[in-house]
Each structure stands twice: as C-alpha cells, then as structure tokens.
Amino acid sequence: MGLLSGLLGNASEISGERLEKLFDEILVPGEQIEKAYQVIRDIFVFTNKRLILVDKQGVTGRKVEILTIPYAKITKFAKESAGHFDLDAELKIWVGSDPVPVTKEFRRSVNINEVYAVLSKYILD
Numbered sequence: 001m002g003l004l005s006g007l008l009g010n011a012s013e014i015s016g017e018r019l020e021k022l023f024d025e026i027l028v029p030g031e032q033i034e035k036a037y038q039v040i041r042d043i044f045v046f047t048n049k050r051l052i053l054v055d056k057q058g059v060t061g062r063k064v065e066i067l068t069i070p071y072a073k074i075t076k077f078a079k080e081s082a083g084h085f086d087l088d089a090e091l092k093i094w095v096g097s098d099p100v101p102v103t104k105e106f107r108r109s110v111n112i113n114e115v116y117a118v119l120s121k122y123i124l125d
Contacts, residue, residue, distance in 0.1 A: 013110055014038045019045075023052070026066065034118050037104070044104060046118045051093070053102070069095055069102075071122040077101075079116045082108045091115055 014036050023033065023045065036045040041056040051074070053067040073095050080090040089112040092101035106112045 012038055012107060014043070022054075026052070035115060037106070037110070037115070039104065046115065046122075048122065069093070071119075074119070074123050077116075077119050077123070079112050081112065082106075093119070 015033075019033060019036050022043070027033075027047065028049065031047050031049045034046045034048060036043060043054040045052040045054070050071060051069040053069070055065040055067070057063040057065060074093055075096065076094045078092045078101075080092075082089045088108060089106045089110070091104045091106065091112060093103075094101045106115070
C-alpha cells in the first residue's frame with residue numbers, strides 16, 4: 001500500500017502468513033478468512049462466519065479493539081464505485097437498528113465487487 005493512499009484512508013487487500021498469525025487465536029474451528037483489507041493500521045476481515053474489524057489505537061498501536069459483527073446482524077449493505085473525480089470506492093454496512101453505517105473506503109485498484117460478493121454470499125444465504 002502506498003503511503004499517500006494509506007494517509008487518505010483507502011483500503012488495500014492483505015493476505016498470507018501475517019494475516020494467519022494475527023487471527024490464529026481468535027478464529028473458531030472451521031472458520032476461514034475469505035478477504036482482508038487494511039486501512040493505515042486498521043484491518044477488517046471477512047470470514048465464512050463473521051466480519052472482524054480491528055482498530056489499532058494510540059501512537060504505538062499496541063492497544064487494539066477487535067469488533068465482531070455476525071453476518072446475521074447486518075441489515076443492509078451498499079457499495080459506491082469509484083468515479084472520474086472520486087478516486088476511491090466505498091462500502092457501507094448497517095448493523096442492527098443503528099442508522100449510521102460502518103463505512104470503509106477502497107482504492108480504485110481494489111475490486112470492491114469481490115467484497116460485495118463475499119457479503120452477498122454470507123448475508124443472503
């Protein structure tokens with residue numbers, strides 16, 4: 001992920017050993033990571049059972065909040081594709097009765113349709 005893109009808050013896809021080490025202790029048996037994205041220090045992970053949001057806090061990032069959103073609690077979701085002047089795409093996820101969605105921005109190079117398909121697969125089943 002480029003520094004400028006990270007500073008602007010855009011997400012980049014991540015995978016591999018680093019991801020497995022980070023989530024090894026919190027995944028339940030049979031749970032698998034489908035897609036994962038990083039925005040500066042924060043990470044959000046789509047598994048076959050839930051959405052996991054990791055918020056690294058403070059200057060050092062040692063304090064970490066991990067929020068789990070079961071797919072059954074997601075009431076709706078939307079995507080907004082990148083345009084000519086708006087260089088990033090946006091994903092919005094509404095949880096329960098909260099009127100304010102969880103919002104994440106994606107660089108143009110990240111295929112937001114893949115994320116949308118993962119959500120569709122687990123929420124609409």
